[in-house]
Amino acid sequence: MSQALADRTARTGVPDDDIAVSGRDISVFYGEKQALFDVDIDIPRQQVTSLIGPSGCGKSTFLRCINRMNDTIPGCRVTGELFLDGEDINSPRIDVVQLRARVGMVFQKPNPFPKSIYDNVAYGPRIHGLVKNRGEADEIVERSLEKAGLLKEVKDRLQEPGTGLSGGQQQRLCIARALAVGPEVLLMDEPCSALDPIATARIEELIEELKANYTIIIVTHSMQQAARVSQKTAFFHLGQLVEAGLTERIFTSPEDERTQGYITGRFG
């Protein structure tokens, strides 16, 4: 680990403690099939990093490495090293529960629990003991729903099941649920894919706000969105990290021709 860390500054030119997440030689296999190939990446603290790339290129797979969600997929194997604040998250000393509390995630397919909207949001704070009583829980639920831009639509039906919401509402519910725990790093797998422009704008604002305190990694297919919200962008292709760097640079003068090809393709 120390060797790898030592190399880092040299390679990235970013001082160590500005790097929240850094991956070295990350490969992921689903059974026989390799989905990620030797990814080396550094993700700056308290900034927004976008992951872009064609469908099936491994963005979600990479995202799931960061909070070790890949552990839950049978037959999935991750090699290489991934550091969060300088700690190897795959080391046995790391507690995946704490890791996942620190690294929140919004999934690509909205997956609300078959519980009430309220309980969906209150779930995280409750299990982590962040709330002591009903009052605190109410507050945190309200605040999180508000941030995710859902409060207005659901405030008079908080006790109805989360599964009865529209697709976009479900997605915002999942965002609220992740925010309620107050993670340090937030992984968002296409958080706006089911959202209309207004809701999208709301989420982008939120991202802007959160950036002050959180490290955010967002998978998006909208290059405009990537350009709007992120400071850094990483481009994946066929399981490889082709190029990563400042968003501006990636969009204006990509080094790799695959990147070039992708971003100059028709817009999404």
Next chain:
Amino acid sequence: MSQALADRTARTGVPDDDIAVSGRDISVFYGEKQALFDVDIDIPRQQVTSLIGPSGCGKSTFLRCINRMNDTIPGCRVTGELFLDGEDINSPRIDVVQLRARVGMVFQKPNPFPKSIYDNVAYGPRIHGLVKNRGEADEIVERSLEKAGLLKEVKDRLQEPGTGLSGGQQQRLCIARALAVGPEVLLMDEPCSALDPIATARIEELIEELKANYTIIIVTHSMQQAARVSQKTAFFHLGQLVEAGLTERIFTSPEDERTQGYITGRFG
């Protein structure tokens, strides 16, 4: 029915037989809650119609009326009349199975069957008897996957489960599955929400192609996409159809101020 039909030409200015789907006074209730209010709409044949509007406004709900998928939601009640090629689809003489074969649907949340990729696509043609033997099935599967832009990625793993695909791949699989049946009308509920620009472009091309023979209704949150692919656009708000018309007109000179507000909001 006849009265309603008679009214139509007058109202829309479009000759009858160019209208594929037309709705009159459609309201939808989920239990007590009303989700759609008296929607009157005409959807032209062999064109693309976009449904836009903020999340939760009832786009999916309306889409599900057209192939009567709302029948499957317990407690959901639809009133009003909906005509497909002049036939009332809610009439008892209509066979919903045949209706759904004629009106294909791609759902907002990808829902592949827990079967192999191949079987996912071949399922529709098989039950509708569109294929007689393995060879024909192979062909139709290949063609549909190709059209949905998925073939390249999955052609060497057709026998693996469809649930093991990435989010975007699953969505394209669902599109391929719907295409395989060769419906007359295709309902697409945010078909590109999980897709990258290239795949999106592929689907948009496909829509362009299909338009020649199919009537397509697409829910999208991307106004650019609506502008690119559709000839007509309908804007929903809080369960009401606020405005519908030629896409160009809607985007350039909306009549209703809610539409105005929505399309001049920040872009998605």
Next chain:
Amino acid sequence: MPVSTLAIVLVLMALSAFYMGRRRATAAQANGGYRTSSRPHHHGLYLAIWVAIPAALVAAFWLLIQGYVIDSIVLADLPPAYADISPDRLNLLLQEIHSVAGGGIVGREVDDGLRLLAERYHDLSMIGDAARLVLVLGLAIGAFVFALRRISPRLQARERVEKVIMIFLIVASTISILTTVGIVLSLLFETMRFFDKVPITEFLFGLNWSPQTALRSDQVGSSGAFGAVPLFAGTLLITLIAMLVAVPIGLMSAVYMTEFASPRFRATVKPLLEILAGVPTVVYGFFAALTVGVFFRDLGDAIGLDIVSESALAAGVVMGVMIIPFVSSLSDDVINAVPQSLRDGSYGLGATRAETIRLVILPAALPGIVGAVMLAISRAIGETMIVVMAAGFAANLTANPLEAVTTVTVQIVGLLVGDQEFDSAKTLAAFALALVLFLVTLGLNVMALMFVRKYREKYD
């Protein structure tokens, strides 16, 4: 043609009808290029149904009545030798006729009269069999021709076939109702006779059960008491103990198998546990009576508790062991069916496995788990042998699991297989017990249904 051959012929005819229907529809489709929602195999099924079902129904009906009809024809004009036979011997005469006609032996000389009757019976049977054959095959062929004519591109064969399937489904569902009606009817009359002898209030609210009534008329005996409360209390107590064993062990086993264990472990352990459900209850009975009961008694002796060896505890614990797989396997299946995305959602928030299971998975699987538990409770309430052997017949009204109690089922079995008399309150009590138990469990189930309705979480 014997019945089995006829059945096989019908099946073969249905099969060929299926193929023909399919062929014809395929051909029509190739020519006409039509499109309906019916596939060629639907047409095949349509044809097969027409061929098989009416014919099978008629055959079954014929079979049912042929015997009676022929018997009554044969008996209608008896030869003079049998003219004055008493009605209750007719039955025996028939037996003899059947025996002789079938070439079997009879324990007496076969006289002419009998032989004549037997021949007549034989002839009539042959005629009946032939007529049945002709009718059934004729019907099958007729239906085939009729249905084949109707096969056309326009025919909505799938709808018809599905309608027939639906009828089958509905008929199947009503079998449970018929079973219930059958049970109630087979209990009701005896129960009413019982309540003629013992007032219903005494039965329902009496605290003393002691069916020590005399069985013989020359035997006076004590009058006996028929207060069923101790039996129901005993049933409740033992069921409760059984559930205290089975639900935690079963549920935790299911949870461990689905959420913690490797698939290999699960694949081995689950069937192993299922063996527990199939060990004959007699074996459990011996186990409870001789091993567990004695073990608890000795344990009690060691710590200064007075535990009888027929304690409710022993019977309940062993019964609990028996029904573990009802809880574990069924819960395992429904837990396994909870979509992975829900687990992901919870893990992604930093929940531990235990939290995910308790707060997300179990609630989502609740209706199925309640179903499993209800099934286990049902099994416990209805179980007999274990309790007969391990807990015995002592009707104590107590909530103390260390004492002996008895259950409703024990008494039912005791009363029914013991020395019985057709109209003594003692024998009739079994029917009353069964009926009341039936009603009590009905109440329990209504409550369970309402519970599930209330707490159901529908995922997806």
Next chain:
Amino acid sequence: MTDQAINESGSESVRSSTVSDDAFRGRLKRRHAADRRFRLIGLGAILVALTMLGIILVSIVGKGYTAFVATEIMLTVDLDRSVIDPKGTGDPAVIGAASYGKLIRDAMMAAFPEVKERRKLRSLFGLVSGEASHEIRQYVLDNPDAIGTRQAFWFPADDNIDMLVKGHIDRKSAEGDRKVSNDEIAWVEQLEASGAVRTVFNSRFFSSGDSREPEIAGVWGAVVGSFFMLVVTLLLSFPIAVMTAVYLEEFAPKNRWTDLIEVNINNLAAVPSIVFGLLGLAVFLNVMHLPRSAPIVGGLTLALMTLPTIVIAARAALGAVPPSIRQAALGMGASPMQTVLHHVLPLAMPGILTGTILGMARALGETAPLLMIGMVAFIVDIPSGVMDPATALPVQIYLWADSPERAFVEKTSGAIMVLLGFLIFMNAIAVLLRKRFERRW
């Protein structure tokens, strides 16, 4: 999150470095401990259940494995023509009617010439099973040429001798305390010394029907009876239960009537099995006049008993299939029936099969309802169809367990082992099927 933290960070932060602070760590420790406990409890639960299973199996096998071997005694029998066929007719009817018991008795007296006293002779003749004379008879009928020769035969020993040889009777206990006399022990020891006693695999146990003589009693009749019965049960209960479940869960309108059916089915599961026996008695015997003691009646009765179990399990399994699968299929233009047959039912199949396993296991092990329909009976002949009188394995066990003869103790356990073998075989098939259908989504 402490109150202070909230105040400090204000509304700005759900943000909580709180997930890294000490309080959080402390809680985390406890949560992990709880998690480990939970896991251990799970493992413990399985271990408890398996231990119970182990204890039961061990006690059965420990008592019963000796049922699979039988003691045999060798006797040299003179197939005396003057006894078997004095006139030399060669007519099987004559040969069959001869007194083979006498041949055995003669052989015994020849082996122990010193025994003369009438009473002692009686017990000497009792060393070999009464079956010996039937065996000789069969042998002579099959080999008429052997008449007049002397041949050595292995005969099954009497049950008490069998118990003695297997060590279930203590040779050292006082004579009055055991079923074998000192003389008998001496004779057996003499035979043992000359190698005329052996224990062999008890094939008769697996091939013959019931008998009142433990040494020749077998389970085959009961196995066949159980088989016929379960075939009837399975053929009826499985399809009917699945159809019922499908109708109720997928098609039936949700109204009072279907609620009634649902409650009713659940309630049927709680009906004591003996009451199903009463029902079977009333309906199948008294109304439909099917024969008593026949597997078809047993099968029908058990089918009614098994039905609710499978229905309940199947409904739970169908209900657990996510709605999105149904939506997908319906959206493709599959009819509701096709949706169910193609997608929902296969996905629910593991649960349905579990219910079937449990229900059939119960049907296989059930005695009480069979009491009422005449299957608790002594039946020697092996049934050849569902209409023949038959008994079933659990009934055989029940009857043997209640027989006075000591030798039936091991037979009882042996029969239990056979039943468990039957059960495991039956379950194995279902488990394999179930595995094929199992998947997570």
Next chain:
Amino acid sequence: AEARDQIRVVGSSTVFPFSTAVAETFGKTSGFKTPVVESTGSGGGLKLFCAGVGPEHPDITNASRRIKESEVELCAKNGVKEITEVKIGFDGIVFANSKATAEVDLSLKDIFLALAKEVPVDGKLVANPYKTWKDVNPALPATKIEVLGPPPTSGTRDAFVELAMEGGAKQIEMLADLRESDKKAFRAVAHSIREDGHYIEAGENDNLIVQKLEANPDAFGVFGYSFLDQNSDKIQGSAIGGVTPTFENIAGGDYKISRSMFFYVKKAHVGTIPGIKEFVGEFTSEDAFGEFGYLTDKGLIPLPEEERAKVRDEAVSMQSLTM
């Protein structure tokens, strides 16, 4: 209705072991099919037997007690008018305990006092206060009274109550007086067994009781003689009034607690169902129920010789039962 060529026997579980042994031998030697013998209990058997004539009804029923008048009436009502009764021997009911404990000698009075629900104390009937055998009779050990016996639903229990309990009650003066004055009241006392845990109503599985006695040396059990015979290495029968339950004592009538066993033949079926006569002949042959017959090996206590001859004659000639 199918033709039947196989005898069907139903009835008492006590007679079952003997009836089946006869059936097996009959099947092997007679050329007829082996009869099907069903264990339904005496009452259940008679109920089936009396349900009517015809192939669907049994031909013979076993009983461990005599048929009751009401049952004969029921039979007659259903057309079963002629019945032949055959008495086959005795069944001793023993009072036994584990060999690990000392043998005891009980009087019927001791048994009554130990097991009755109410016993006379100082001229009044009170709920049975005795806890140990010593309380009942100072000569007995001071162990807790614990008796495993059949439940009230069993025929064995009826016989035990009638022979042992009632016999014991008669030996108590006060109850003997009561018997003179009010027979009914006397019987109510004599026939009621205590229900406070000292008498444990075990099932009808006698093997189970034997094994429970082994596990619990202080307990006594009430069951049939054959089980004592087969388990003489583990359990011992208590002497009743100085007489031990041995084969000879029961056969000779010295041992008081024993009852007769019967079977009943439906005469109407003789001649129609093949083999009934022969079966009855086999059952009543000296080889079967005689002193050295195979049934005695199975635990049957044979009738005295003259009675056997009489029974045989009446059986073979199918003499009708008259009550």
